Structures are given as C-alpha cells and as structure tokens.
Amino acid sequence: MGALYRRTASRKGKKRAGISVAHAILRISYYLLTRKEMYVDLGEDYFDKQKEQSIVRYSVRRLENLGYNVTITEPNAS
Secondary structure, three states: OHHHHHHHHHHHOHHHHHHHHHHHHHHHHHHHHHHOOOOOOOOOOHHHHHHHHHHHHHHHHHHHHOOOOOOOOOOOOO
16 A cells, blocks of 8 residues: 555645545455455565566567567576
C-alpha cells in the first residue's frame, strides 16, 4: 500500500493518494471476503521490479529495430 501511495501522491497529490489507497483496501477486502482467501502482500519493491523488466524489454526492442544484435546477461549477484 505504501508503494501505491507514493506513486499516486507524486502524480495526483496526497489527498487523492489517500483516497486511492482506501479504495484499494476496500477492493482487496471485498475480493478476500468473497473468495475466502488469505491476503498475500506482493512486496514493497514489486512495482520497481516490474518497471525494471519493462525498461529492459523496451530498450532491447529499440536497439533491435535499429539493426543491433542484443544479448542480455544477468548481473552477478555477489
């Protein structure tokens, strides 16, 4: 919810972000109650990871359209 608040507040302001988070909580509550499931948090950096992957895909596509051969290697996790 914190990530949703920060993303919305940067674009639409703090008051609108608060309403947006409250609405998200209501939607999640309804979903969980109607399906009798447990809440699973995606993590604080979920949206950052999605954005990173989309940036890489977009950059590779642009380079390939320009005629380059692109190979991607994962960074070493040391």
